[in-house]
Amino acid sequence: MPVALSEILSSRNLNGDTVIFNAPEDWMQGRTMFGGFLAALAAVAMRDTLGIDMPLRALQINFIGPVSAGEVRCRTHLLRQGKSVSQVKCEIYSQDMLTTLVIGVFAWPRTTALPVWVLPRRSLPLTVENTLPLPFIPEISPNFLRHIEMRWALGSIPYTGQSCWESGIQIRALDKSLSPEVLIVMLSDGPPTPCLSHFKEPVMASSVSWSLELPPIPSGIGSESWFQVDLRTRLSTDGYVHQSTQLWTSGGQLLSLGEQVVAVYG
Numbered sequence: 001m002p003v004a005l006s007e008i009l010s011s012r013n014l015n016g017d018t019v020i021f022n023a024p025e026d027w028m029q030g031r032t033m034f035g036g037f038l039a040a041l042a043a044v045a046m047r048d049t050l051g052i053d054m055p056l057r058a059l060q061i062n063f064i065g066p067v068s069a070g071e072v073r074c075r076t077h078l079l080r081q082g083k084s085v086s087q088v089k090c091e092i093y094s095q096d097m098l099t100t101l102v103i104g105v106f107a108w109p110r111t112t113a114l115p116v117w118v119l120p121r122r123s124l125p126l127t128v129e130n131t132l133p134l135p136f137i138p139e140i141s142p143n144f145l146r147h148i149e150m151r152w153a154l155g156s157i158p159y160t161g162q163s164c165w166e167s168g169i170q171i172r173a174l175d176k177s178l179s180p181e182v183l184i185v186m187l188s189d190g191p192p193t194p195c196l197s198h199f200k201e202p203v204m205a206s207s208v209s210w211s212l213e214l215p216p217i218p219s220g221i222g223s224e225s226w227f228q229v230d231l232r233t234r235l236s237t238d239g240y241v242h243q244s245t246q247l248w249t250s251g252g253q254l255l256s257l258g259e260q261v262v263a264v265y266g
Contacts, residue, residue: 002024002026002147004174004177005040005147005182006178008027009044017076017077018049019045019049020072020073020074021072023041023069023070023071023072024069025069026143026144026146026147027069027144028142028144029143030204030206031066034142034143035189035207036185036186036187037144038067038072038100039059039061039185039212040182040185042090042092043104043181043182043185044182045074046088046106050076050088052106054108055107055109055216056105056185057105057213057214058104058214059102059103059212060103060212061102061209061210062101062102062208063206064098064099064100064101066094067094067100068095070094071094072094074090076088076091085106086106087104087106088103088104089101089103090102090104118215119257121254125168126153130153131152133151134152147173148171149172149173150170150171150191151170152168152169153168153169154168155194155231158192159199159200161198162198164194164195165194165232165233166232166233167194167197169191169230170226170227170228171227171228171229172187172224178223180221180222181214183221183223184255187229188212188256188258189207189260191231193205193262194231194232194233195233196264199266204264204265205241206262206265209261210259212256212258213257213258218255221249225250227247227248227250227255228250229248230245232245239264240261243259243260245258
């Protein structure tokens with residue numbers, strides 16, 4: 001039976017500078033845990049251990065090694081606390097091995113003469129009602145897709161032999177009890193790289209590094225909402241894909257900006 005992320009968070013244990021989570025098999029992505037899941041755990045651990053109430057502005061994540069199902073330990077360390085900006089390190093351990101390194105940047109708003117400017121959102125040719133959900137296929141689909149619904153409105157799903165370098169996807173979490181911050185971090189890593197559409201049979205792909213930037217979270221963000229994810233390939237060479245991602249509300253408000261390096265084993 002799949003275990004919702006909200007249930008995992010509610011059963012976490014705090015021990016000094018470390019937060020301990022139980023990560024079940026249904027959050028796996030191949031031989032490791034889903035990256036958006038790990039980033040969400042790190043963000044929660046940073047707030048738990050250090051009591052930070054500043055808005056989360058950025059996460060930089062290096063995926064060093066696989067994270068197995070079972071006990072996951074997030075150990076945090078305050079790197080610097082300034083008047084406006086604090087930076088925090090979170091080390092994620094699985095089976096006593098360092099597997100993931102996360103740097104979190106938290107910052108208060110600053111007074112500025114600059115006007116507000118936001119990247120314009122791309123319009124998708126299809127609405128949620130005019131698209132079909134990506135089915136969960138045992139032995140092929142990553143386990144964590146039991147917790148997320150995705151519908152392609154632009155580009156192609158993986159393993160169709162289509163030469164797509166971009167995707168436009170409607171996405172939502174099936175867990176309706178997540179905080180806006182956890183929801184945004186987790187969904188920002190949900191879709192697969194568009195380059196998997198080039199293949200006609202399943203191949204492995206794994207994130208090597210991920211940088212996520214978060215503007216102020218608008219009011220009214222709910223776990224039951226649909227969101228739009230835009231993915232664009234910037235470079236594909238030597239078996240690595242460099243891609244950018246934007247997560248939007250259905251009303252066009254920007255929620256996150258991401259840059260990722262993905263290793264493709266095929």
